Amino acid sequence: MADMNKNDVNWKGIMTVPVVPFDEKGNIKEKALIDFIGSLVKDGVHGIIISGHNSESWATTREEKKYLCKLVVDAFSDKVPILAGVEGVTPKEVIEGCNDAKEAGAEGVMITPPHCVATATDKEIIERYKIISNETDLPIMLYNNPRRTQIRLYPELLEQLADIEKVVALKESILDLQELTTVIDKIGDRVAVFSNDIMMLPCVLVGSDGVICTGPMEFFGNEFVKYWENLKQGIVNEEVINFHKQISKIRKLIIPGKYGTHPATFKAALNILGKDVGMPRLPVLPIEEKYLTKLREDLREIGLLA
Numbered sequence: 001m002a003d004m005n006k007n008d009v010n011w012k013g014i015m016t017v018p019v020v021p022f023d024e025k026g027n028i029k030e031k032a033l034i035d036f037i038g039s040l041v042k043d044g045v046h047g048i049i050i051s052g053h054n055s056e057s058w059a060t061t062r063e064e065k066k067y068l069c070k071l072v073v074d075a076f077s078d079k080v081p082i083l084a085g086v087e088g089v090t091p092k093e094v095i096e097g098c099n100d101a102k103e104a105g106a107e108g109v110m111i112t113p114p115h116c117v118a119t120a121t122d123k124e125i126i127e128r129y130k131i132i133s134n135e136t137d138l139p140i141m142l143y144n145n146p147r148r149t150q151i152r153l154y155p156e157l158l159e160q161l162a163d164i165e166k167v168v169a170l171k172e173s174i175l176d177l178q179e180l181t182t183v184i185d186k187i188g189d190r191v192a193v194f195s196n197d198i199m200m201l202p203c204v205l206v207g208s209d210g211v212i213c214t215g216p217m218e219f220f221g222n223e224f225v226k227y228w229e230n231l232k233q234g235i236v237n238e239e240v241i242n243f244h245k246q247i248s249k250i251r252k253l254i255i256p257g258k259y260g261t262h263p264a265t266f267k268a269a270l271n272i273l274g275k276d277v278g279m280p281r282l283p284v285l286p287i288e289e290k291y292l293t294k295l296r297e298d299l300r301e302i303g304l305l306a
Contacts, residue, residue: 156186
């Protein structure tokens with residue numbers, strides 16, 4: 001099989017990793033999940049990645065991940081690309097997850113470096129992705145998230161990983177514009193580079209293919225899509241700058257765990273706004289009742305709540 005590249009997939013624009021609604025007993029709320037993702041698709045999202053960290057992947061079993069993937073694929077694969085987040089310490093675990101994703105109908109997988117192996121060498125990381133690539137038919141999105149894995153996929157390493165057969169995309173979580181620009185320059189011709197939402201404004205302007213977001217699409221809906229469209233056209237006016245500031249405000253509210261461990265604050269905020277996204281699943285606890293009033297005040301200040 002010839003090497004794949006970003007032209008072999010239709011991954012671009014705004015992709016989001018949806019939260020998974022759980023009830024008080026930790027059961028998956030299927031209808032709430034489909035309704036929630038349906039609202040994102042209706043608002044114009046360009047792709048869905050199920051079972052990423054925002055989906056509390058750490059708290060779901062292998063069987064549940066496959067079930068969630070099939071649920072989302074069956075409902076939305078005719079509308080937008082559906083990818084599955086897959087992680088594990090060993091290549092064997094990841095390959096099993098890739099096989100599950102393929103059986104469930106996903107068109108690609110997003111794979112992190114090995115968590116827990118905090119001192120993995122470049123050679124070990126490259127070998128890991130080569131083994132996985134050789135054992136799956138699905139195109140691969142690399143996920144660089146040193147905050148969670150303690151492993152940083154720096155530009156020169158990414159350049160080597162980009163040469164692996166199935167690697168076609170990269171989700172970048174870093175906040176260093178100089179490094180992101182270097183990554184785009186080095187591999188952007190063959191790998192679709194996605195920034196996070198707060199880096200979207202500069203990254204789109206220097207050639208990124210899109211954004212994988214946690215918050216803006218869920219909170220702002222079609223306004224966020226219009227923001228993306230403006231940036232793709234190189235439009236950076238006062239309206240665009242002000243919207244970037246809104247993204248910064250919502251990110252500061254939900255990401256650091258102001259009132260609870262992520263995604264507890266995120267879910268509580270969405271629930272306040274009338275989107276049924278249920279509860280977090282243990283080990284994450286819902287935010288305490290005393291913080292709900294403060295959270296409502298924060299949402300009013302941002303302009304999301306009347």
